[in-house]
Amino acid sequence: MSGPLEGIRVLEVAMYGFVPSAGAVLGEWGADVIKVEHAVTGDPQRGLRQTGLLRVEGDPNPNIEHANRGKRSIGLDMSVPEGKEVLLELAKRADVFLTSFLPGHRQKFGIDVDDIRAVNPNIIYARGSALGPRGEESVKGGYDMTAFWCRAGTARTITPPDMPGMIGPPGPAYGDTISGTNLAGGIAAALLKRERTGEPSVVDVSLLGSGLWALGHTVALTNHLGERMEAFPPGTQGSPANPLVGLYPTADDRYISFVMMQPTKFWADVCRHMDLEELIDDPRFATAEAIAENTATANEILTEAMQKRTLPEWSERFTTLAGPWAPVQDTLQAAQDSQIRANEYLVPAGELELVSNPVQFDVAAPSTGPAPGFAEQTDDILQELGLDWDRIIELKTAGAVT
Structure with a gap:
């Protein structure tokens, strides 16, 4: 089955995780993505072996595979005139130019909007930045920890x-x-606009803007009230006025999350599933107001009841529970979740399984492949430009390509 972007060509001049992950999504949607890597060093992400407390030895390396699945790689030195010539030839044939380079480096290497549009006026020029395309700090770099996590507000909001x-x-x-x-x-939206109007766009997304958007509901709420959203202390139940919104421990030291926003609608059903039928008509839990007043008592009752069975036992019982609930899982447990498997949210990619992008078309998981080896498709890509072997050898001798 062909993807919706079949026939679209993307030229990616980027490194690390942010912008290359956009290329990975476009590739899973069907685009042909050519990844341009420095002719000597490649994408620095290839050298990332230690992440937190986890270390990867040998290949495949998930640190490079996640954001570079299914692409083709060319080793290219843009600072060499012959290398720049190859890059512009690739740009002439591309629908999208995708880059993470900072403004100064785009100007230095001659790959800014006007430079690329000079050889391909119809190309969509897409930039991923740390702090956005405007303002005094637009020339600065950053990472998801700094721009997305810390500066946009998530770190402070979730820290007690x-x-x-x-x-x-x-x-x-x-x-x-x-x-x-x-x-x-x-x-994708810019491609649709170009198809309808003939006008190419410059597309900008920043880590800062994305971090703020992910926290958008909270930003609107706190700005409106003039109050900061404070995180609950670790281990607390959840809602102070609804016992059906919170965490409950099971007999095997796991947790189940209830998120039933209408407690009176689900109270009786929860009681039946947890062998608490005697509480169905209890006046303390008969109305939303009564439940709010007696939330602490209900928390104690539900906690004691939940600790009588293991998570697998509750999971079997709760298959018929009407209200939303979920087991609290780590990533190893999530990877084995039957619902995740049923929807093929993990897909094979060479020797690894990778999480697919979350968009599916026609109820089918995207097909993908492993990340390319460094400069693995250089010769093929150069031949597609019409270069013969004599010219390819000349480019390699000049250090323009690897």
Whole structure:
């Protein structure tokens, strides 16, 4: 089955996680993505082996595979005139130019909007930045930890007020991947606009803007009230006025999350599933007002009841529970979740399984492949430009390509 972007060509001049993850999404949507890597060093992400407390030895390396699946790689030195010539030839044939380079470097290498549009007026020029395309700090770089996590507000919002320091992101490239998906969506919209109007766009997405958007509901709420959203202390139940919104421990030291926003609608059903039928008509829980007043008591009752069975036992019982609930899972447990497997949210990519981008077309998982080896398709890509072997050897001798 062909993807919706079949026939679209993307030239990616980017590194690390954010912008390359946009290229990965476009590739899973069917685009042909050519990844331009420095002719000697390649994408620095290839050397990333230690992430947090986890270390990867040998290949495949998920740190490069996640954001570079299914692409083709060419080793190219843009600072060499012959290398710049090859880059512009690739740009002539591309629908999208995708870059993470800062303004100064785009000007230095001659790959800014006007430079690329000079050889391809119809190209969509897409930029991923740390802090946005305007303002004094638009020339500065950054990472998802700085721009997405800390500056946009998430770190402070989820850190309990009395806790020193901050709670960090749950894993590597968290803000990068979210922001990259935003950028891919913007590029897809720009492709549609070009098809309808003939006008190419410049597309901008930043880590800062994506971080703020992810926290958009909270930003609107806190600005309206003039109050900061404070995180609940670790281990607290959840809602102070609704016992059906919160965490409950099971007999095997796991947790189940209830999120039933209308407690009177679900109270009786929860009681039946947890062998608490005697509480169905209890006046303390008969109305929303009564439940709010007696939430602490209900929390104690539900906590005691939940601890009588293991998570697998409750999971079987709760298959018929009407209200929303979920087991609290780590990533190893999530990867084995039957619902995740049923929807093919993990897909094979060479020797690894990778999480697919979250968009599916025609109820089918995207097909993908492993990330390319460094400069793996250089010769093929050069031949597609019509270069013969004599010219390819000349370019390699000049250090223009690897």
